[in-house]
Amino acid sequence: MSETAPIxxxxxxxxxxxxxxxxxxxxxxxxxxxxxxxxxxxxSQVFAVMGKAGSGKTLLLGQLYKALEAAGVDIVxxxxxxxxxxxxxxxxxxxxxxxxxxxxxxxxxxxTTIHRILYTPVYDPEYEKIAEWLADNGERPEIEGxxxxxxxxxxxxxxxxKSIPGALAAAGLRGSDFITGWKRRDDPLDIGFVDxxxxxxxxxxxxxxxxxxxxxxxxxxxxxxxxxxxxTMVFDKLGDTRKLELSRIxxxxxxxxxxxxxxxxxxxxLSFETFERMIEEAARRDDRVVVAPRVNADxxxxxxxxxxxxxxxxxxxxxxxxxxxxxxxxxxxGEPLICDGxxxxxxxxxxxxxxxxxxxxxxxxxxxxxxxxxxxFSRLHVMGAEDPQxxxxxxxxxxxPDEEEPFIPFAARMGAAFLHGAxxxxxxxxxxxWSDVQVFSPDIYAAAQMGRKEAGIxxxxxxxxxxxxxxxxxxxxxxxxxxxxxxxxxxxxxLRAPAAPLQLQTEGEDDA
Numbered sequence: 001m002s003e004t005a006p007i008x009x010x011x012x013x014x015x016x017x018x019x020x021x022x023x024x025x026x027x028x029x030x031x032x033x034x035x036x037x038x039x040x041x042x043x044s045q046v047f048a049v050m051g052k053a054g055s056g057k058t059l060l061l062g063q064l065y066k067a068l069e070a071a072g073v074d075i076v077x078x079x080x081x082x083x084x085x086x087x088x089x090x091x092x093x094x095x096x097x098x099x100x101x102x103x104x105x106x107x108x109x110x111x112t113t114i115h116r117i118l119y120t121p122v123y124d125p126e127y128e129k130i131a132e133w134l135a136d137n138g139e140r141p142e143i144e145g146x147x148x149x150x151x152x153x154x155x156x157x158x159x160x161x162k163s164i165p166g167a168l169a170a171a172g173l174r175g176s177d178f179i180t181g182w183k184r185r186d187d188p189l190d191i192g193f194v195d196x197x198x199x200x201x202x203x204x205x206x207x208x209x210x211x212x213x214x215x216x217x218x219x220x221x222x223x224x225x226x227x228x229x230x231x232t233m234v235f236d237k238l239g240d241t242r243k244l245e246l247s248r249i250x251x252x253x254x255x256x257x258x259x260x261x262x263x264x265x266x267x268x269x270l271s272f273e274t275f276e277r278m279i280e281e282a283a284r285r286d287d288r289v290v291v292a293p294r295v296n297a298d299x300x301x302x303x304x305x306x307x308x309x310x311x312x313x314x315x316x317x318x319x320x321x322x323x324x325x326x327x328x329x330x331x332x333x334g335e336p337l338i339c340d341g342x343x344x345x346x347x348x349x350x351x352x353x354x355x356x357x358x359x360x361x362x363x364x365x366x367x368x369x370x371x372x373x374x375x376x377f378s379r380l381h382v383m384g385a386e387d388p389q390x391x392x393x394x395x396x397x398x399x400x401p402d403e404e405e406p407f408i409p410f411a412a413r414m415g416a417a418f419l420h421g422a423x424x425x426x427x428x429x430x431x432x433x434w435s436d437v438q439v440f441s442p443d444i445y446a447a448a449q450m451g452r453k454e455a456g457i458x459x460x461x462x463x464x465x466x467x468x469x470x471x472x473x474x475x476x477x478x479x480x481x482x483x484x485x486x487x488x489x490x491x492x493x494x495l496r497a498p499a500a501p502l503q504l505q506t507e508g509e510d511d512a
Contacts, residue, residue, distance in 0.1 A: 007063055012246045013056050016049050019244055020064060020216055023047050024191070027214045029089055034071040038087050039190055044209060048197070048217040048235035051246030052266075053469040054259040057218045060246075061193055062109050064216075065093060068191070076189060078112035079121065079164045079386065090190040092117050092212070096199040098359045100431035102384030104195060110162045111195065112386075114204065117211075119182045119357040127168065127178035134158045134167055146171060165387055182353045185211070194218065196431040198233045201226040205234040221245065222266070222465050224427055225455065232455065257282040257289050262469050265461045272448035272460060276441065279477050289475050294482035295438060297323045301336055301490055302367075303434040305423040305478070306467045308443035314399045316423040316440070319483045321398075324490050330409045331368045331396065334490030336421035337380070338428065339364040343395055343417045355392060359385030360416045363428055368396075369492055376412030381495045388495075392416050426467045437471035439464070440478050 009017060021031050023045055028037035051057045068091050069075060076092040093111040095101040104111035123131060130146075132138035134155065143151075150171040157163075157170035168178055192212030194200070197219035200208075208215055217235050225233050235243055264270060264278060282289040295305055300320050307313045326332045341362045344352050359382040360366075369379040369389070378394040393415030397406035406419075423440075444467070448460035468475050 007059070009060075010056065010246075012244070013060050016060055016244050016246065017064065020047060020049070021067075023214065023216075024068075027191070029068065029071060029073060029191070031067045031071055036072055036087070036089050039089060039213075042213065044213045044215070046209065046215045046217065046238060046242060048219065048238055048243035049246065050219055050221050050235060050243060052220055052222050053262050053465075054256070055246035057220075057246060058104070058107065058109075058195070061093070061104075061195060061218050062107060065091065065109055065193070073191070075110050075162060076117070077110050077162060077164075078116035078119075091193065092189055092191070093193045093195070094208075095195045095431065096204075097196070097431040098361070098364050098382060098384035099433070100196045100384075103433055105161070105386075113359070113361065114194075114208070115356045115361045116359075117189075118185055118207075119353050120185055121179045121357070122181045122183060124178050124180055127173070130154060130168060130171075130178075131164045134164060146173075163386055169387070181350070182357045184353065188213065190214065192216070196220075197235060198223040199226060199430050200234045202234065220469075222457075222462065223430055224462050224466050255286075257286045258468055258471050258475050261289070261475075262465050265465050270461070272445055275464065276477075283477075288473065290477065292438070292476045292478045293480050294484045295319075295440070295478050296476065297483055297486040298488065299436055299438060299476070300422040301334055302494075303436055303438070304336065304365075304421055304429070305438045305440055306426050306429050306470065307423055307440045308426055308447055308463050310425065311401070312440060312443050313423040313425060315401050316483075317399070317420045318401055320422040321420075323483060323486050326490075328407065332490050333368060333370045334492050335368045337366045337368055337396065337418040338421040338424060339366060340397070340417045340419045342415070344414050355416050358382070358387065358390050358392075360390070360392060363431075365421055365432065366418065367492065367495060369495070376415070381492070394418060426463050429470050430466055433470050433472050435471075435473045436476060437467070437474070438476040438478050439467040442479070442481060 024031060027042065027045065028040065049057055049060060073089045073091050076090045078092070093104065093109055094114050094117055095104060095111050096114055098113055101111040101113050126143060129138060129141035130143065130151070133140050140151065154167040154171040158167040188211050190212065191214045192208060193216050194208065195218045197217035198221065219233065219235055221233065261278060261282060264275065279289060280291055283291045295316065297320055305316050307316065324332065326335065339360050339362055342352050342355050342360070365383040367381040367383065369381055371377065372379055372391045376393055377391055378396065379391050380389070382388045382390060393412035395408070395411040395415055395417040397408055397417065398420050399406045444460050444464050447463055448458070452459040454462055
């Protein structure tokens, strides 16, 4: 008898499952009979499954992944691809950010980032034998310097998590041992699932359509649209026959007050004042909602305060650094950072690929661990990345209130650029989730006072919806411009450390 209860779909989930199954059958993947036909050069197709928080999108995505794997479809994770076969069918599960991909991986779905699937690693031929064996494409190898026990550890890890780098790390190897470089993907793939697709801009969508002839989008229409797209999302442009919206709410726990608040925002007549009273009433009934008179500085080191206005973000970051006694001229280990892009000339394409493939993409959340061995280098923990700890040439900018130019404590000539991450805008928080989330309500109130709308919906409601649905366990609704003193010092003991961090150089710098 199975240890887990069978999944029971709601009517709309069952309809979405059937629509996707029909689409896959037309592409040569029959889930009912587990029959696969070789990939053909047929017409590309796109379908979108939409729904608000708690509607069961992730559950459906996970069940479809399991059905495809059971039918014999190979999973492409972005960390290694086996030898090509004409009859091979593949599935890649993608998310726009490291954090969104890690949320899926924690739920047993082998997701990777869009950037990671665009770049494929080049393995050392000796260690590629291990990867082929783990992917069931070769015999168990004999590798000089690796014991049978080490190979057994790699195999056991891979049975639990389909990650080749993770399995090789379990055998005692570092990324620099077996990955010699990265290359841009040349060949198209097959089936693509994209979570958090409300974050996609038009260019990303077109790139994905070029790579995947069969593309399934999963997204939340109530979130904020990408900046510069006038409130529209990529699935808004699909015809009615190519999308389906889930409506029934599937709560992870009975009477989830955070989801109740999120869905209350769909009421057109709801005012900000009425919504804030609802939050206060929820807080009296349930400790998963907290009305806080001030910002909690301790939480900010791993879970940023969510704000709307940039000036609020900068002032909260300044207060955070002051509360922990951070010196103005340097960073302290444990301070959070947000990757603001890669500052490299176009001719240094290989180095850009190195940085992005390791998770240093725009919007990536990191924690500063300390200076690197050379000036301008930083040791970093990339939150949500599969190989999280790297040493990279860095340009770190700390913005100051009422100052036009940011303060730069140190910088390489070129590399990954970072802003401080103790507070982030709600736009940048999309795709991420944290156990505890602090929402700065004075900013939501300011948006309400302005009366702005986005795609016909009050902007303050979209901001509030996205902000509160970032909370997995507890929502902190902060009501005043004040910060509580931290209970402890900043630190990095909570972050897992490998044997040695991967070194990421920029062009022209000597190897370590």
